Amino acid sequence: MRPKIKKDSIKETSPKSSRPTQSRKATQTALLSHNTLSEKSAPHNVNKALAGSSKQLSAESQLTFDHSHFLQQLAQWFSTAQRDLPWREPENAHDPYRILVSEVMLQQTTVTAVGPFYRRFLARFPTVQSLAAAPLNEVLTYWAGLGYYQRARNLHACAQAVVAKHGGVFPRNLEAVLALPGIGRYTAGAVTSIAFDAPTPIVDANVARVFSRLFCLEGDLKAPASQRRLWQEAENLIGHCTGAAKHNADCRPSVINPALMELGALICTPRQPQCPFCPVETFCAARAAGRENELPHATPKPAVIELQDVCAFAARCGADGQEEILLRQRPHDAKIWWRGMWELPRTTLQPGESSQDALHRLLHDELGIEGSIGNHLKTLQHGVTHHSITLDCWAVEVSDNTELGGANEPSPAQWHNWDELSQLAIPSTMRRLLTWLKSHPVPNEQLSLL
Numbered sequence: 001m002r003p004k005i006k007k008d009s010i011k012e013t014s015p016k017s018s019r020p021t022q023s024r025k026a027t028q029t030a031l032l033s034h035n036t037l038s039e040k041s042a043p044h045n046v047n048k049a050l051a052g053s054s055k056q057l058s059a060e061s062q063l064t065f066d067h068s069h070f071l072q073q074l075a076q077w078f079s080t081a082q083r084d085l086p087w088r089e090p091e092n093a094h095d096p097y098r099i100l101v102s103e104v105m106l107q108q109t110t111v112t113a114v115g116p117f118y119r120r121f122l123a124r125f126p127t128v129q130s131l132a133a134a135p136l137n138e139v140l141t142y143w144a145g146l147g148y149y150q151r152a153r154n155l156h157a158c159a160q161a162v163v164a165k166h167g168g169v170f171p172r173n174l175e176a177v178l179a180l181p182g183i184g185r186y187t188a189g190a191v192t193s194i195a196f197d198a199p200t201p202i203v204d205a206n207v208a209r210v211f212s213r214l215f216c217l218e219g220d221l222k223a224p225a226s227q228r229r230l231w232q233e234a235e236n237l238i239g240h241c242t243g244a245a246k247h248n249a250d251c252r253p254s255v256i257n258p259a260l261m262e263l264g265a266l267i268c269t270p271r272q273p274q275c276p277f278c279p280v281e282t283f284c285a286a287r288a289a290g291r292e293n294e295l296p297h298a299t300p301k302p303a304v305i306e307l308q309d310v311c312a313f314a315a316r317c318g319a320d321g322q323e324e325i326l327l328r329q330r331p332h333d334a335k336i337w338w339r340g341m342w343e344l345p346r347t348t349l350q351p352g353e354s355s356q357d358a359l360h361r362l363l364h365d366e367l368g369i370e371g372s373i374g375n376h377l378k379t380l381q382h383g384v385t386h387h388s389i390t391l392d393c394w395a396v397e398v399s400d401n402t403e404l405g406g407a408n409e410p411s412p413a414q415w416h417n418w419d420e421l422s423q424l425a426i427p428s429t430m431r432r433l434l435t436w437l438k439s440h441p442v443p444n445e446q447l448s449l450l
């Protein structure tokens with residue numbers, strides 16, 4: 001079984017658990033698992049059909065989906081069950097810029113992990129103007145540890161566009177928001193619905209899972225047809241907010257969209273959904289059919305690609321007596337990971353190449369410096385998207401009078417003392433390696449020539 005790769009993490013990978021499957025009564029499945037979309041037939045309010053403790057569906061039940069009732073049940077549950085999260089605090093909850101920051105950070109990253117980064121980021125960039133005015137390198141520094149750094153670049157570009165094109169006032173119009181750099185349909189829907197109560201739909205992984213069970217959706221949820229169906233359901237539901245709000249002020253888009261996501265995060269979880277505690281259990285086709293543990297179907301994952309990388313750790317005594325280490329900035333313009341960020345000089349082994357050969361290529365051909373390879377210092381295992389990377393760090397000795405910068409090297413290496421590292425945008429795995437190296441000084445004998 002292939003390991004599940006965690007982005008930019010040096011933790012050991014863990015085997016993927018198989019999703020438990022179980023099925024209830026075939027008659028219920030036959031009754032409820034059809035996959036049509038019309039409001040008349042697809043969603044099922046089985047409230048009246050659930051009788052006694054078994055809550056089994058009767059064939060005579062009226063299979064209609066009462067959107068207003070659904071919204072009220074969901075909103076009522078959310079009012080008491082929602083978690084206290086930084087982006088729900090009063091000063092953040094309806095500020096479109098702060099909502100945008102949280103939504104971008106939460107893409108690909110867990111709520112628990114995002115919290116401290118969110119607070120630190122907003123303490124430094126409290127407004128869209130402050131983010132727009134900051135240098136990208138500083139933004140990346142504050143993003144380091146969250147991974148997927150393209151999100152930070154997009155957020156920075158988006159802030160600059162809001163300032164340049166909208167005078168620093170976040171646009172309320174969905175099309176105008178979608179025209180901002182790096183803003184997709186989900187993010188635009190989240191910002192406009194939560195900040196401005198616009199009836200804009202959202203579909204993230206949580207909402208997709210909830211809908212797949214509510215409506216018994218078959219197949220790969222990432223497939224285009226499934227995506228169309230999910231967005232159609234989301235649009236249909238949020239479109240009923242206005243009507244429902246006449247009777248219940250909490251049934252607003254700024255409540256319903258977060259409530260749907262919260263339902264997926266807390267109750268309708270990927271494994272073993274907590275159906276007896278679900279506020280919309282009686283609307284759920286998968287629950288009625290006994291298929292809540294079966295849906296959604298697992299999305300095929302791309303094959304894991306194994307990479308072997310080496311990096312060079314070179315240190316010297318600087319002019320001021322402080323120890324300096326050799327770092328290189330990755331190119332800005334290439335379509336590579338960690339664009340524009342700093343690292344120990346690093347390369348990926350080519351087919352048939354040994355670590356020593358790769359280090360010689362790195363030092364001589366790429367950096368244009370004369371260096372001597374010493375001992376192996378450390379191995380880290382980490383993942384980026386579906387790549388599993390083994391990174392070996394080697395001690396390297398570079399003579400003090402070596403001129404840095406090779407003819408073919410777009411971003412030459414530079415010497416930096418340890419204090420300067422806090423000002424540089426460094427990928428989290430590399431920063432952990434540097435932290436380890438700082439606390440494990442390399443003995444001189446390890447720098448001796450091989």
Ligand code: SF4
Pocket residue numbers: 210213214267268269273274275278279280281282284285286287292
């Ligand atoms: S009843 Fe169960 S499967 Fe259906 S939406 Fe609620 S938690 Fe999810």
